[in-house]
Amino acid sequence: MNSAALPLTPTSRTLTWCLHLLVVALLALAAVRAVTDGRPYAAVIVAVTVVCALVYAAGPLLPSVQRSRRAAVWWLACVCASWLVLLALTPDGIWVAFPLYFLQLHLLPRRTGLAAVAVTALASIAAFAAHQSSFSVAFAIGPALGAAVAVAVVWGYQALYRESDQRRQLIEELTATRADLAAAQHTAGVLAERERLAREIHDTLAQGLSSIQLLLRAAERALPQAPDNAARYVDQARLAAVDNLAEARRFVAALAPPSLDGSTLAGALERLCAGTHDGLTARFHLLGTPVPLPTAHEVALLRIAQSALANTVRHADAGTADLTLSYLDGHAGLEVVDDGSGFDPDRLPLPDPEFGGYGLSAMRARTRALGGTFTLTSAPGRGTTLTARLPLTPSARTEPEVRP
Known part of the structure; x- marks a missing residue:
């Protein structure tokens, strides 16, 4: 079971808005650092961050993405593709991988979501190593730790929701039983x-x-x-x-x-x-x-x-x-x-x-x-x-x- 199947609650709505703000803030950070640090292709990086932001914003705004699992998966693929372009242009794109972990675990079945998180983490590690022209174990700690935290948070939330839903069903059954009695x-x-x-x-x-x-x-x-x-x-x-x-x-x-x-x-x-x-x-x-x-x-x-x-x-x-x-x-x-x-x-x-x-x-x-x-x-x-x-x-x- 994946969290996409779970209906929205006040807590899940709050977490969703926090995820939206995190994506926007990390994309803005990548654009600002590209301009202030005078990096090559700064204008292209800014343009790609804008495209990433627009593609991401399409998900919450388009009704088809909200209603259809297939449309949501295609939207996630577009977000990941634009993120890969950004990651190829600037090492700051690695920070966007963290909210992507949550999206993948949220929208994809459990095994597929885990595979997507693993691929995203490897892509982040490889891109960062390429930008640094070297590789060390320290490069892998951040993305791997972020992936582990995302998996633990999502699975923990799903477990808590299932337990809460079971209690809700039990209360409804007890209420119905009391009425019957x-x-x-x-x-x-x-x-x-x-x-x-x-x-x-x-x-x-x-x-x-x-x-x-x-x-x-x-x-x-x-x-x-x-x-x-x-x-x-x-x-x-x-x-x-x-x-x-x-x-x-x-x-x-x-x-x-x-x-x-x-x-x-x-x-x-x-x-x-x-x-x-x-x-x-x-x-x-x-x-x-x-x-x-x-x-x-x-x-x-x-x-x-x-x-x-x-x-x-x-x-x-x-x-x-x-x-x-x-x-x-x-x-x-x-x-x-x-x-x-x-x-x-x-x-x-x-x-x-x-x-x-x-x-x-x-x-x-x-x-x-x-x-x-x-x-x-x-x-x-x-x-x-x-x-x-x-x-x-x-x-x-x-x-x-x-x-x-």
């Missing part, structure tokens, strides 16, 4: 929030509306024979609607569920069991000494209990259900056992937007999100046992769940 995190957050909202709607609004529907159906069946029972069912449906409306308002306001406001989790679960569940007798039990739980844990256990009892009423055809809240072995556990018809857990139907079926997956997701375990045991004709266990001390790996 941020987009992925945003997408994951949106999906997690959608899942959370689906769980909340299923465990609150959907279950409440389902309870209202069951109570109104019970009232409809009891109305012809037992108007008092029908009125009681309607009153319970009204209370359920009030609670459901409160759930909806709190859900929108992202506060804790109303069932937990001003009471303990055990109290909320006991009230849940005391409510009418369309022929299901729900009994509450407490094991162990209650300890304060994070709000997310209490919300999750309450929602799981609500969903489990609703599923029992709708699907289990059970007469009794025992709900047990336990504080044992560093865990808060919730167990719901019914004596219903049971089912095969391996043959559950897929969730359906019209008929539901999201309850079990929502319970499992809630439990796992808080670092707990969820188990389900059931068989046809043998009832169902559902257990959720959450650690009393949240672990570092617990996924935070936004409060509803």
